[in-house]
Amino acid sequence: MNRDQVFKVQAYLDGELTRSEAAKLEEGWLTTEAGNRLLEELRWTKDVLGENPPLQSVPETREFYWSRIERGIISAEATPPRSNLLVMDFFRRWLAPASGAALVCLLVLLAIQLFEFSPAGTANGQLARVESPSDAMDSFSFENKAEKVFVIWLYERPSEPKPEWNYVKDLMIQ
Amino acid sequence: MSFPLPASLPGRCFYAFLAGWVLLARPSTAVAEEIKVEAMLVWGTNEDKSKKPDHQPVDAKTAKKLKKIFTWKNYFQEKHVVTTIANRTTKKIELSSECTVEIRELEGAQVEVQLVGKGEPVSKATKPFTKGEWIVIGGDDRNECAWFVILKRL
Amino acid sequence: MASSPDYSVKDDVQLVRAAKKGSLAAFEELVARHRDKIYARAFSMMRNEDEALDLSQEAWIKAWQRLQQFHGDSSFATWMTRIVINLCLDQLRKQKRQRAESIEVMEEEVGGVERYMAPVTVNPTKGLEKAELRERIDKAMAQLSVAHRTVLILHEFEGLEYKEVAKRMNCSIGTVMSRLFYARRRMAGLMAAYKKEELNP
Numbered sequence: 001m002n003r004d005q006v007f008k009v010q011a012y013l014d015g016e017l018t019r020s021e022a023a024k025l026e027e028g029w030l031t032t033e034a035g036n037r038l039l040e041e042l043r044w045t046k047d048v049l050g051e052n053p054p055l056q057s058v059p060e061t062r063e064f065y066w067s068r069i070e071r072g073i074i075s076a077e078a079t080p081p082r083s084n085l086l087v088m089d090f091f092r093r094w095l096a097p098a099s100g101a102a103l104v105c106l107l108v109l110l111a112i113q114l115f116e117f118s119p120a121g122t123a124n125g126q127l128a129r130v131e132s133p134s135d136a137m138d139s140f141s142f143e144n145k146a147e148k149v150f151v152i153w154l155y156e157r158p159s160e161p162k163p164e165w166n167y168v169k170d171l172m173i174q
Numbered sequence: 175m176s177f178p179l180p181a182s183l184p185g186r187c188f189y190a191f192l193a194g195w196v197l198l199a200r201p202s203t204a205v206a207e208e209i210k211v212e213a214m215l216v217w218g219t220n221e222d223k224s225k226k227p228d229h230q231p232v233d234a235k236t237a238k239k240l241k242k243i244f245t246w247k248n249y250f251q252e253k254h255v256v257t258t259i260a261n262r263t264t265k266k267i268e269l270s271s272e273c274t275v276e277i278r279e280l281e282g283a284q285v286e287v288q289l290v291g292k293g294e295p296v297s298k299a300t301k302p303f304t305k306g307e308w309i310v311i312g313g314d315d316r317n318e319c320a321w322f323v324i325l326k327r328l
Numbered sequence: 329m330a331s332s333p334d335y336s337v338k339d340d341v342q343l344v345r346a347a348k349k350g351s352l353a354a355f356e357e358l359v360a361r362h363r364d365k366i367y368a369r370a371f372s373m374m375r376n377e378d379e380a381l382d383l384s385q386e387a388w389i390k391a392w393q394r395l396q397q398f399h400g401d402s403s404f405a406t407w408m409t410r411i412v413i414n415l416c417l418d419q420l421r422k423q424k425r426q427r428a429e430s431i432e433v434m435e436e437e438v439g440g441v442e443r444y445m446a447p448v449t450v451n452p453t454k455g456l457e458k459a460e461l462r463e464r465i466d467k468a469m470a471q472l473s474v475a476h477r478t479v480l481i482l483h484e485f486e487g488l489e490y491k492e493v494a495k496r497m498n499c500s501i502g503t504v505m506s507r508l509f510y511a512r513r514r515m516a517g518l519m520a521a522y523k524k525e526e527l528n529p
Contacts, residue, residue, distance in 0.1 A: 010512075134296045150307065150309050
């Protein structure tokens, strides 16, 4: 059986064929032993899964599980208090964390120098810039350092503005 | 005359960051040079033979490297070109009737690679490109095959 | 002093109505009622207890925020499972960017070998208790790659059509059919293998 035929058998089982396609299959492949055996196996798998969806219990008490949700809801709904900030208060509020971030940046720079770490995938520590100018295509990129290969993988952009799932056939070994 | 350091720790951290940046920043490397590039258009498939009669299996070294990165079983080349790109120039390499790759040699041992498919730019990358490195631009094709544009810096 | 209503006797429609008016107690009853199912869905996708807990709780928080958008087109449980599945898919997408799957798993993705696997003729689940059967199915599902498990969950457990599965997984219908076929055949093969192990220890 070729690929189209096996998929037709599956689609027949799933009710995804038109009436005429289904009738054609019933008169064709489903009269063969191979076709029937495949259909039976697929049907068995479908039935077994359908009748036995996974059952797992939450491994926390009702109260504990709910308490985290409740905190999340309250936190999401909380709005920041209004306050009148003086200029110096503003600097004090932002300079301290900014300086902490600056210290982290300094440490990262030192790490880059010491360990030749290049997170965005180049051998000499400089970053690569990848653009996807096409409306139809998007891309992701990565580097296989061992092989010194930089890969850009193109895929079709999803049609909706905000895809819920942006799955790309991820066949790379890193 | 001593340098006036800020009294507070956050302020000192900020100055330390600035000092670090100044000490660790490097000028961009190297003078731009002429680069030699091997460009290939390759198909990846799990079939033993390519459907196109003019396809040849890629050389063993290329196949070995591709198999370490991707999971298709066999790789066939459709086009293979070796070319040189002079300082600060752009070379357009036609890999098929629908696929062109443009390589521009930039300062600092960087290149800009633009892939044009059916007349439309589909990908552009700017990055360092050192000897021995490969840049691979690829995507899925029908029948669970894949296409690859492979650029090797020779 | 008026006593608070006993939400445990109310149906989902009434609870949703009360929750939409701001009753956290009504929403808490909904959580208690459906938490296992939502958690189970998250666990079947993520295969990790901590992640499943986090994502299921995040789903409940999102549901509270989006409650006004629920109009009863589907059951509340179905609406909730869609939310948690989307969160799981987002999380899996992030994880995919951070680590590649094993070679074996990726060969599963690419292969066409499932077309050549002989159909399973032994009935691998005959005589099994329900709990045992569920455990076996769970064990087999854990062996599948993320993509194959996801397509099974969306199609077999959520009852989505090919088109809808393709939309959620952002792939073609052909890819859905291919993955579903592989996943089903692999499940059948795994279940048969467990049976054989049992018969020939």
